[in-house]
Amino acid sequence: MPCRTTDELNELVQEAKKYTDGGKVADYIPALAKANPEELSVAIFHDDGTCVSAGDIHQKLTLQSVSKVLTLALALIDYGEEAVFDKVGYEPTGDPFNSIVKLEFSPSKPLNPMINAGALAVTHMIKGKDADERFERILSFIQELAGNSSIGYSDEVAVSEYETSDLNRALCYFLKQHGVIDEDVEELLEVYTKQCAIEMDCLDLARIGCVFAMDGLEPVTNRRLIPAHVARLCKTFMVTCGMYNASGEFAVRVGIPAKSGVSGGIMGSVPNRFGIGILGPALDEKGNSIGGIKLLESMSAKYKMSMF
Ligand SMILES: NC(=O)CC[C@H](N)C(=O)O
Known part of the structure; x- marks a missing residue:
C-alpha cells in the first residue's frame, strides 16, 4: 500500500x-x-x-546500531533470557556506544546489549554453522519483521567498516580474553559488520x-x-x-x-x-x-x- x-x-x-x-x-x-x-x-x-x-x-x-535490538530479539528467541543475560548486563553506561572504559570494571559482562561490546557478545550468540549461515539467519529474521524479502545488505558499507574496525576488534579481543566470547574474532566481525550494513x-x-x-x-x-x-x-x-x-x-x-x-x-x-x-x-x-x-x-x- x-x-x-x-x-x-x-x-x-x-x-x-x-x-x-x-x-x-x-x-x-x-x-x-x-x-x-x-x-x-x-x-x-x-x-x-x-x-x-x-x-x-x-x-x-x-x-x-539499530540492528542491535533486532539481534537481541533473535538471541533471546534462540537461547532465552537466562543464557543471554549471563553474557550481557541490563544497565545503561552513560558512556559513548563504542567506549571500552566500563569493560575494565565488569570484564566478564558488557553492561548492556546496546553498546558495541554488548552487541558483539549478542552477535556471538547467533546460531549457525559458519559466518554465512549466522548472517543469513539475521537477515531472514529482519526480512520477516519488515515483511520484505527484498531487504539485503550493502557490501560496500560492510567492507568499509570491517577494514576500519580496530576499536571493535579491540573490544572483541578484550571479551575473548575474559571468556565472554570464544570464537574467531574475524568471523564475529564479519557477521557483525554485515548485520550493521543491512539496508x-x-x-x-x-x-x-x-x-x-x-x-x-x-x-x-x-x-x-x-x-x-x-x-x-x-x-x-x-x-x-x-x-x-x-x-x-x-x-x-x-x-x-x-x-x-x-x-x-x-x-x-x-x-x-x-x-x-x-x-x-x-x-x-x-x-x-x-x-x-x-x-x-x-x-x-x-x-x-x-x-x-
Ligand atoms: N552507533 C552505531 O550505529 C555503531 C554501529 C557501527 N557499526 C559500529 O560498530 O561502530
Missing part, C-alpha cells in the same frame, strides 16, 4: 531540517561519509497497514518499529513474529539505552522506545499505536540524527506520543 503524506508531517520535517546543518555525517566508517547531511525523511506505520510519510522515504539506510528504507524501519509497538505481532495479520516478553524486553532497552548516552534526555523530551544508528537511522515504537522510521544522516555529538531527534520531539508533542 503506498504511503500518503500530510501537510502537517511535511511541515514538521521542514522545521526539523533546519537543524541538520548543526550536525555531521559519520565518517569513521568511510562509506557512510557519502551520505547527504541535508536529508531528512520519516515514515509512520500503523498496525492496520496504513502509513504516513514525509520526505524521500525510498532513500536507503544501513541499520548500524532498507524508512518505511521498512517503521514497519519493524510497529511490530515492537504491537508487542511482537505482525501488522495487519496479527501473526506472532516475536514472543511478547521478548518484544517487551527489547523496548525496555530501547528506552534505557537506545539513544546511547543521550537516552535520559530523549526519554524526557520524546518518551518512546527508540533505537538509533550512526547512519542517521532511528526506529521508534509508540506502544500499541505505531512504528516510526527516520533517516537523517547528520548526527549530533553523541551520534544520534540531529534532525531526527528534533523531528521526534515535535511529533511527540503534536501526537501525544510520550508514554510517561
Whole structure:
C-alpha cells in the first residue's frame, strides 16, 4: 500500500531540517561519509497497514546500531533470557556506544546489549554453522519483521567498516580474553559488520518499529513474529539505552522506545499505536540524527506520543 503524506508531517520535517546543518555525517566508517547531511525523511506505520510519510522515504539506510535490538530479539528467541543475560548486563553506561572504559570494571559482562561490546557478545550468540549461515539467519529474521524479502545488505558499507574496525576488534579481543566470547574474532566481525550494513528504507524501519509497538505481532495479520516478553524486553532497552548516552534526555523530551544508528537511522515504537522510521544522516555529538531527534520531539508533542 503506498504511503500518503500530510501537510502537517511535511511541515514538521521542514522545521526539523533546519537543524541538520548543526550536525555531521559519520565518517569513521568511510562509506557512510557519502551520505547527504541535508536529508531528512520519516515514515509512520500503523498496525492496520496504513502509513504516513514525509520526505524521500525510498532513500536507503544501513541499520548500524539499530540492528542491535533486532539481534537481541533473535538471541533471546534462540537461547532465552537466562543464557543471554549471563553474557550481557541490563544497565545503561552513560558512556559513548563504542567506549571500552566500563569493560575494565565488569570484564566478564558488557553492561548492556546496546553498546558495541554488548552487541558483539549478542552477535556471538547467533546460531549457525559458519559466518554465512549466522548472517543469513539475521537477515531472514529482519526480512520477516519488515515483511520484505527484498531487504539485503550493502557490501560496500560492510567492507568499509570491517577494514576500519580496530576499536571493535579491540573490544572483541578484550571479551575473548575474559571468556565472554570464544570464537574467531574475524568471523564475529564479519557477521557483525554485515548485520550493521543491512539496508532498507524508512518505511521498512517503521514497519519493524510497529511490530515492537504491537508487542511482537505482525501488522495487519496479527501473526506472532516475536514472543511478547521478548518484544517487551527489547523496548525496555530501547528506552534505557537506545539513544546511547543521550537516552535520559530523549526519554524526557520524546518518551518512546527508540533505537538509533550512526547512519542517521532511528526506529521508534509508540506502544500499541505505531512504528516510526527516520533517516537523517547528520548526527549530533553523541551520534544520534540531529534532525531526527528534533523531528521526534515535535511529533511527540503534536501526537501525544510520550508514554510517561
Ligand atoms: N552507533 C552505531 O550505529 C555503531 C554501529 C557501527 N557499526 C559500529 O560498530 O561502530
